[in-house]
């Protein structure tokens with residue numbers, strides 16, 4: 001018995017060796033095509049992804065390695081925006097990459113158009129964004145996509161940035177938390193997620209040439225954290241390097257960004273792909289840390305093969321890049337499961353339609369509500385004004401994130417669906433101001449829908465509403481004191497008419513369910529609970545990047561001289577009054593925060609030399625008569641000598657409360673809350689001193705304070721909150 005089994009084992013080993021040492025042979029191809037476990041030891045999923053990748057690399061010829069480090073210049077299909085053909089000899093699946101920040105992109109049909117990422121982020125609801133990721137991941141997977149080119153997680157530095165709507169907002173910690181939740185959602189459904197665009201991708205105007213001049217502390221504290229969170233806690237499989245340069249070097253060949261920060265410091269072991277056409281070299285990119293060129297083979301095809309043969313690139317360097325790609329694929333199970341999807345499949349469902357509406361409702365921010373004009377009475381006669389309200393609903397932004405909407409519910413239809421015959425509803429597109437004024441005069445309430453057109457490839461020229469939309473609002477407000485403005489914008493706009501109107505709602509780009517969602521908010525079926533993730537400025541010159549050196553830059557250099565003072569940090573540091581601050585949003589009910597306690601937890605720090613984490617606890621009471629949700633925000637102000645911005649968001653929690661209900665809320669502040677990056681020591685430090693914990697409901701409304709003393713790396717509660 002034992003002899004017999006030993007004999008069988010020998011035979012198998014012998015066959016295996018034959019295959020291993022002569023991978024190019026027809027015999028081995030035959031055996032490999034049969035897919036026997038012995039011939040493909042990397043298919044053993046009890047091995048680690050790195051072990052499996054190493055086994056596979058040993059079998060790969062130079063051509064096979066080259067084939068996986070770039071996209072196929074001639075895609076065999078119109079599907080997907082990037083494609084790496086399969087390798088049938090070794091059983092490597094095709095890599096199919098598709099855009100999809102708000103739904104499957106690249107002209108795919110029969111998909112769900114979700115609200116823009118800025119909208120779901122405005123919900124401040126981690127569970128909702130996790131679900132958003134799941135819906136995206138599920139639809140991509142069913143379309144046959146195995147790499148979803150999202151989320152976009154860059155901190156919004158320039159409010160005019162044409163891709164603001166694709167991102168989450170202006171705070172590094174916040175963006176990191178959103179990214180973790182979305183990435184986990186996407187990857188739970190099959191595809192690998194892609195954190196993009198790395199790094200300092202903060203404008204579109206000069207995106208192919210721009211050079212961001214930025215100091216290391218700012219990079220580490222402001223622009224890196226969303227990527228750090230994506231890697232450390234989101235376990236993202238891929239990162240996309242950006243078009244721009246950082247400190248003189250293109251992102252996709254920047255050894256400091258890729259090798260030092262991503263690989264050494266953050267221990268990223270997945271794959272780094274280029275943005276589409278963002279590669280500028282062969283050897284420098286290989287050495288700089290780029291694993292894969294997209295979408296074609298200009299630098300990583302024949303040119304790379306020649307560089308390997310000529311010795312400018314070593315085989316082990318090439319292997320490392322191949323390994324990074326394979327490790328991410330193995331980790332995500334792409335070798336272990338068969339993907340059933342196809343690009344022509346219909347991936348919509350009634351559940352996803354309903355989810356799109358929920359996100360739009362939860363992401364809509366109520367900015368102004370004088371005399372409780374909202375929610376509206378069902379019997380009030382309404383005039384809906386503006387193209388975005390009727391003929392041409394502004395449901396999404398443009399560029400690579402565009403989705404073919406299966407349908408669009410216009411606000412006019414949504415309102416009519418909601419009120420039926422109970423009220424008269426009329427519509428004016430707003431082109432003729434005299435007609436509009438007459439109609440507005442005759443209605444109980446006038447709702448003006450205004451919009452911006454935003455897209456990758458260009459920034460907005462300024463923050464004003466384009467065309468005559470400001471005049472339109474003023475003309476309506478002059479004849480109807482019950483004027484409500486609904487903004488369908490991807491980012492902040494100036495509101496010269498703010499004192500003329502009774503109500504303002506930011507609905508962002510709300511996706512296919514636009515009209516149903518806005519009607520639910522207008523009539524109070526949904527109590528708004530979203531909060532801004534971007535500051536809305538009062539004036540064009542009152543923004544952090546108003547100087548031309550900062551944006552769009554001079555002679556191709558964009559200088560990040562505001563340093564850490566990005567977004568609300570700048571408004572606070574310069575004592576500039578915003579129109580609506582970061583974190584702000586109204587509800588149809590009211591809340592009270594009380595009984596703050598902040599103290600170090602029993603949990604030790606997870607980072608060496610850092611103080612313990614701090615647990616913040618407080619009570620939140622719904623003081624009104626209807627159910628609602630509040631977002632409790634915890635900021636930390638560091639000791640003045642640390643050179644940090646006045647205060648920074650370090651934790652938040654969204655809490656749902658019935659009328660008159662009180663709940664206790666806990667927020668854990670991590671070690672980073674009590675630390676700053678020291679560029680001379682090249683590490684995070686936690687300087688001694690008194691750190692203030694400020695808790696409230698926006699960056700400008702922080703009524704509760706408590707102090708933490710940090711000394712020699714220990715944190716102690718000094719005072720209890722008031």
Ligand code: BGC
Nearest residue numbers: 081099149196275276400456
């Ligand atoms: C965009 C990326 C996108 C890629 C593929 C580029 O222009 O910057 O975000 O994933 O195109 O469509």
